[in-house]
Amino acid sequence: QVQLQESGPGLVKPSQTLSLTCTVSGGSISSGSYYWSWIRQPAGKGLEWIGRIYTSGSTNYNPSLKSRVTISVDTSKNQFSLKLSSVTAADTAVYYCARDGFPAENWFDPWGQGTLVTVSS
Amino acid sequence: SYVLTQPPSVSVAPGKTARITCGGNNIGSKSVHWYQQKPGQAPVLVIYYDSDRPSGIPERFSGSNSGNTATLTISRVEAGDEADYYCQVWDSSSDVVFGGGTKLTVL
Numbered sequence: 001q002v003q004l005q006e007s008g009p010g011l012v013k014p015s016q017t018l019s020l021t022c023t024v025s026g027g028s029i030s031s032g033s034y035y036w037s038w039i040r041q042p043a044g045k046g047l048e049w050i051g052r053i054y055t056s057g058s059t060n061y062n063p064s065l066k067s068r069v070t071i072s073v074d075t076s077k078n079q080f081s082l083k084l085s086s087v088t089a090a091d092t093a094v095y096y097c098a099r100d101g102f103p104a105e106n107w108f109d110p111w112g113q114g115t116l117v118t119v120s121s
Numbered sequence: 122s123y124v125l126t127q128p129p130s131v132s133v134a135p136g137k138t139a140r141i142t143c144g145g146n147n148i149g150s151k152s153v154h155w156y157q158q159k160p161g162q163a164p165v166l167v168i169y170y171d172s173d174r175p176s177g178i179p180e181r182f183s184g185s186n187s188g189n190t191a192t193l194t195i196s197r198v199e200a201g202d203e204a205d206y207y208c209q210v211w212d213s214s215s216d217v218v219f220g221g222g223t224k225l226t227v228l
Contacts, residue, residue: 047207049217060216096163106211107154109166109175
């Protein structure tokens, strides 16, 4: 059974770049026709999709974040990563990674447990 | 951009039926997926393709979708069903869209 685990710094300074990694276990990130997504949730608020990547390197990003987001994949490590540049307090959130069945099965399952990233000086 | 509208809260007594709606323009033409999120936990998929249940999800959870409204129905509600519920669709212009979420309170 596939499991996902986010990792990375819990505190990032304003204007710097947020970097997170999602490690996939229980299966190969390259198996099947799955994409891999990042989703975030500010405290007490709803879910916001950030973007997705396929193991070929093909990406799609949320237009509202596209100018600041880069998602990459390392199939040798069974990992994919998120970089969000020029962060502000508004980027403080729990960040989740999830398997994305795009385009045919366009739901998210499973999800990682999430990691809280706080943007503060 | 495509917008999904959910009621902020729904309350139901134990053993009764809870219905959580998700409104969107012609949402009946899209596939709707639902997630349950308990406090401090990651979301869990409970319904996909409008009405299908992943393995391990109780039959008490069901879904429907028609016109401008999709509905998540939870029958014989239990205290453990208390959570936030989110609907989600894919839209050709907006890509992934989540509803704002509904807090289900079991009285």
